[in-house]
Amino acid sequence: MSDRVIEAVNVVKSLGDGARKVQALKGVNLHLAGGELVLLMGPSGSGKTTLLSVLGCILSPNEGTVRICGQSTSGLQPEALAKLRLAHIGFVFQTYHLFPTLTAIDNVRLVLEVAGERPHHAAAKAMDVLALIGLAHKARALPLELSSGEQQRVAIARAMVGNAAVILADEPTAALDSENGHSVMSLLAEVAKIQSRGVLVVTHDARTLPFANRVVRIDDGRIVGEEQGAGGSPGPTDEVTAGL
Amino acid sequence: MKWQEILARSSEVQQQAGRLWRSTLGPFLARSVGRAGHYSRLVTQFCSLLLAGQPVVPLIVKLAAKNLFHDRLRFIATLIGIVFSIVLVSVQMGLFLSFGRMVTTMIDHAPADLWIIPRGTKCFEDPSLLDERERFRAMAVKGVSDAIPILISFAQWRVPNGGTVPVLVIGANLWAAGLRPWNIFEGTLDSLSIPDAVAIDRSYFERLGSKGLGDTAEIRDQRAQVRLVTTGIRSFTTTPYVFTPLDRARAYTATPPNKTTYLLVQLAPDADVEEVRDRLTSTLAKAEVLTPAEFRKRSRSFWLFETGAGAALFAGALLGMIVGSVIVAQTLYSNTKEHLNEFATLRAIGTSRMYIQIVIIVQALLSAVIGFAIALGTGLLVVKVTAATALPVVMTPTLMASLFLLTVAMCVTSAISAIIQVVRIDPATAFTR
Numbered sequence: 001m002s003d004r005v006i007e008a009v010n011v012v013k014s015l016g017d018g019a020r021k022v023q024a025l026k027g028v029n030l031h032l033a034g035g036e037l038v039l040l041m042g043p044s045g046s047g048k049t050t051l052l053s054v055l056g057c058i059l060s061p062n063e064g065t066v067r068i069c070g071q072s073t074s075g076l077q078p079e080a081l082a083k084l085r086l087a088h089i090g091f092v093f094q095t096y097h098l099f100p101t102l103t104a105i106d107n108v109r110l111v112l113e114v115a116g117e118r119p120h121h122a123a124a125k126a127m128d129v130l131a132l133i134g135l136a137h138k139a140r141a142l143p144l145e146l147s148s149g150e151q152q153r154v155a156i157a158r159a160m161v162g163n164a165a166v167i168l169a170d171e172p173t174a175a176l177d178s179e180n181g182h183s184v185m186s187l188l189a190e191v192a193k194i195q196s197r198g199v200l201v202v203t204h205d206a207r208t209l210p211f212a213n214r215v216v217r218i219d220d221g222r223i224v225g226e227e228q229g230a231g232g233s234p235g236p237t238d239e240v241t242a243g244l
Numbered sequence: 245m246k247w248q249e250i251l252a253r254s255s256e257v258q259q260q261a262g263r264l265w266r267s268t269l270g271p272f273l274a275r276s277v278g279r280a281g282h283y284s285r286l287v288t289q290f291c292s293l294l295l296a297g298q299p300v301v302p303l304i305v306k307l308a309a310k311n312l313f314h315d316r317l318r319f320i321a322t323l324i325g326i327v328f329s330i331v332l333v334s335v336q337m338g339l340f341l342s343f344g345r346m347v348t349t350m351i352d353h354a355p356a357d358l359w360i361i362p363r364g365t366k367c368f369e370d371p372s373l374l375d376e377r378e379r380f381r382a383m384a385v386k387g388v389s390d391a392i393p394i395l396i397s398f399a400q401w402r403v404p405n406g407g408t409v410p411v412l413v414i415g416a417n418l419w420a421a422g423l424r425p426w427n428i429f430e431g432t433l434d435s436l437s438i439p440d441a442v443a444i445d446r447s448y449f450e451r452l453g454s455k456g457l458g459d460t461a462e463i464r465d466q467r468a469q470v471r472l473v474t475t476g477i478r479s480f481t482t483t484p485y486v487f488t489p490l491d492r493a494r495a496y497t498a499t500p501p502n503k504t505t506y507l508l509v510q511l512a513p514d515a516d517v518e519e520v521r522d523r524l525t526s527t528l529a530k531a532e533v534l535t536p537a538e539f540r541k542r543s544r545s546f547w548l549f550e551t552g553a554g555a556a557l558f559a560g561a562l563l564g565m566i567v568g569s570v571i572v573a574q575t576l577y578s579n580t581k582e583h584l585n586e587f588a589t590l591r592a593i594g595t596s597r598m599y600i601q602i603v604i605i606v607q608a609l610l611s612a613v614i615g616f617a618i619a620l621g622t623g624l625l626v627v628k629v630t631a632a633t634a635l636p637v638v639m640t641p642t643l644m645a646s647l648f649l650l651t652v653a654m655c656v657t658s659a660i661s662a663i664i665q666v667v668r669i670d671p672a673t674a675f676t677r
Binding site: 049052053056058059078079082083084085086087089090091093094097099100101102106109110111113114115119122158170 | 301302303304306307310311314585586589590591592593594595596597599671672674675676
């Protein structure tokens with residue numbers, strides 16, 4: 001494991017106003033090192049997604065500190081936080097959030113172009129990443145022409161392509177069957193292990209446990225437990241992760 | 245003591261200005277320059293790729309285009325809004341230009357350095373009369389080479405098979421350099437010296453009950469025979485022009501032989517227009533002396549603004565713009581609303597607000613360019629169809645360029661509601677949808 005790529009210290013976050021105000025995070029401490037895959041597990045309403053949003057610099061904490069690759073997010077304005085996300089964090093969403101009108105390669109190169117990469121360089125890099133995850137032959141396909149597993153792999157490619165040190169995945173296997181879920185988790189585990197990125201996966205899915213280096217449990221806005229996981233990709237490397 | 249206070253305050257103001265610059269203005273300017281540089285680099289890259297034959301379209305353009313064309317029905321509705329609006333504006337403005345040209349066509353074709361007109365004349369068709377003595381007074385003024393009388397008056401043209409049509413008789417001495425028919429289609433100017441000869445425009449044949457050269461009619465119970473036919477000399481009103489020599493025009497309109505409507509002044513070589521005008525103004529008590537440009541301006545101003553015709557044209561154009569803007573704004577707004585989830589994802593992955601705003605502006609620009617191209621084609625068709633009518637729609641390069649800028653401005657302004665919607669988007673919704 002390399003240095004900490006993400007760190008939350010005594011993070012408190014309230015949501016809503018007045019009578020509807022809810023303290024979603026109550027002094028959370030969490031860190032993630034490069035090269036490890038951490039599962040964040042907990043019941044519904046425990047604060048998993050809020051914590052993911054705070055760690056992803058989408059929400060700012062009311063108290064406490066979040067550091068991304070050593071840089072504190074305290075006091076940063078929304079546009080500065082957006083820049084930080086773009087530079088260091090890749091997101092994988094439960095329902096993929098691919099752009100339905102763009103092809104797989106365009107969905108992947110989007111992150112690079114937003115970051116200012118030249119269009120043809122971005123396209124070449126995106127194709128390389130799609131080739132790494134075994135989807136080069138689907139580069140020109142629209143999301144609707146891909147299976148659920150392929151769509152999620154394209155979403156992972158989008159998160160990987162910008163060399164983000166951290167990948168935050170929100171229920172990446174929730175919408176997938178067993179085989180595709182296994183394939184996606186294998187890919188995330190390999191991304192962490194081989195590319196030394198920190199991968200934090202929010203999940204309810206017990207099938208993901210064998211892939212984790214650590215499992216962090218959250219309940220009622222507090223970290224209530226932490227255990228070591230199996231520590232990597234179980235079973236033989238499949239064709240999906242062979243390129244990595 | 246006072247100086248010390250002033251110096252101290254001056255130093256304080258300087259420090260405050262410095263703080264303001266460091267905290268707000270400086271970073272703002274730096275950010276603005278940085279953003280402008282970034283997006284100008286994007287445009288440059290796109291152009292250089294196109295020139296190099298590697299058309300990898302920047303995603304900011306591709307995303308905008310895909311969003312726009314994805315829902316074809318909505319896109320067609322947007323285009324209809326733009327086309328309707330711009331065709332309406334172009335027709336109204338084309339009519340305005342055409343109207344402006346037509347109301348001065350006689351002034352444009354009269355070879356005068358100065359016009360002597362009855363005091364209070366509002367336009368060329370205003371048939372007040374000057375006394376012939378004014379002509380001799382004018383001729384006596386230093387710098388005047390000639391003062392050619394022309395008569396303008398309404399009369400009734402009795403068609404051979406019954407009924408009358410009001411006409412505007414224009415009488416001029418055909419042998420002096422006065423207001424003579426131009427665009428001759430059939431016959432010669434000499435033929436107007438034949439007794440009872442008149443010239444009419446072929447576009448009025450049907451209205452005047454004439455089939456062409458040789459046809460006869462009556463004006464004020466006197467015979468009038470068509471001896472000359474012109475083409476394209478039309479009045480913006482429905483009243484046809486009838487050209488004839490000055491004396492015959494007086495007879496057709498019952499104008500006394502010592503009366504005339506205008507005097508076309510021709511200057512002696514090397515005479516100064518302003519000096520001659522001043523001398524004429526002080527000499528002629530019952531007349532005004534105008535340059536052709538001034539008379540054109542007065543005629544245009546009367547017909548376009550005092551009659552309300554111009555206001556009606558502008559109101560039509562304004563209505564077109566409002567309707568077009570509302571349709572474009574509505575469709576861009578609903579299009580953006582439909583793609584809010586995607587814009588939230590863009591924000592979540594770290595895209596700046598400016599990038600998303602540009603996506604929407606590019607959508608507006610694409611709509612503007614495509615809508616303008618269709619509207620221009622339609623407008624040119626209208627120009628062709630109306631070319632031979634009483635009031636043809638005119639399209640000039642300046643009007644085209646203005647319409648294009650108007651289309652772009654209208655579409656970009658219409659994008660504001662969509663932009664406001666996107667600016668408020670919360671990237672956290674990417675996790676909850």
